[in-house]
Amino acid sequence: MQLKDMTRDFEKVKTAAATFVQWANNQTEEQSEETELEVEAALPQKRGRKKKTMPGDMSKDEAVTDAETSYKIDVHNQIMDTVTGSMHQRFLKNGTLYADLALLDPKRFSQATLFFPEGTDIYNLATKGIKINHFNPSSSF
Numbered sequence: 212m213q214l215k216d217m218t219r220d221f222e223k224v225k226t227a228a229a230t231f232v233q234w235a236n237n238q239t240e241e242q243s244e245e246t247e248l249e250v251e252a253a254l255p256q257k258r259g260r261k262k263k264t265m266p267g268d269m270s271k272d273e274a275v276t277d278a279e280t281s282y283k284i285d286v287h288n289q290i291m292d293t294v295t296g297s298m299h300q301r302f303l304k305n306g307t308l309y310a311d312l313a314l315l316d317p318k319r320f321s322q323a324t325l326f327f328p329e330g331t332d333i334y335n336l337a338t339k340g341i342k343i344n345h346f347n348p349s350s351s352f
Contacts, residue, residue, distance in 0.1 A: 214298070218291040221283045254278035 217223075235250040256278050302309065314322060 214295055218295050219288070221287055224287060225279075254282055257281070 229252060232250045232252045239246060239248045239250075311326075313319060314326060
């Protein structure tokens with residue numbers, strides 16, 4: 212799934228939040244029966260505000276009254292747009308470097324022969340099929 216597709220995937224966030232609430236409530240029940248602490252699953256409902264209209268105004272925009280929809284629009288979408296915009300801006304200027312580094316992934320060696328001239332180390336590595344052992348931090352030297 213692409214990052215831009217994930218920005219509007221509120222259902223996964225909702226599912227993860229429900230899972231967390233269930234886990235947190237189970238943990239508090241196991242810790243102590245005396246504690247009446249409970250994590251609420253539902254968002255609190257806000258009282259609807261009536262917008263003042265000036266004489267001659269015909270527009271009656273209805274405010275979002277559903278707490279979940281309001282959270283999705285005002286919080287989730289705003290945060291995700293800010294994060295994806297920041298990531299895009301940060302990594303856009305180094306896109307060529309990241310594309311070149313991606314070719315160092317052994318899974319993409321076959322593509323390296325298309326971009327690097329014969330005789331270069333990367334071309335030789337890709338064509339000779341040299342096996343690279345993955346780094347294991349727990350192994351001793």
